[in-house]
Amino acid sequence: MLYSTVTEFCSPTACPTMSAGQRYEYLWADPTPNKSRGEPLKMSAPEYVDTLMTYIQSRIDDEATFPSKIGAPFPRGFMDVVKTIWRRLFRVYAHVYCEHFSVIVGLGLESHLNTSFKHFVLFAKQFEYPVLGYRLI
């Protein structure tokens, strides 16, 4: 939702890489099991975010990964999917903060972004070590 407010400025030409400042560039590796894992792909920022949101959506819509029936058990790899979702969502915040913050301020949305990010970080910090056994951020 917050990312969609900057899409006008986050085009393949304006943001040819999924960057967070000059030192970080995120590449896309398909995390779907049984898909051939080639080299991680370089993508433009809008392409990366689109691919990520499509991936998350497909996982949520997949009944075997996110069971919606009452009492249906969660699959063995559920925590791994949660980890992947959260680790990669962080990159969207990182990109927006590093590359589009002035646009966010121009739209008067910085407090929304900060609150959303704070909630995201608090949630990740609450569960990363004790539950997922893995550092998310």
Add this chain to the structure above:
Amino acid sequence: MTDDSNRTRNQFKPKKTVTDGSKASQLKRYATAVLGSGNLKQAVLLPEGEDLNEWLAVNSIISPSQS
């Protein structure tokens, strides 16, 4: 440089909806209500007696739509 196709492409809309009256819908209501309470530290805690996987699932659906 407006790209309308891009704008609609990035809308996050999973097909799955939470069924009314289900455990997930109660958790979702709780998660949204506690988010509005102004205490984010409290808002992320696993509600007492709730299943951890359910809580992770509900929040993994809410967070991408906010980001």
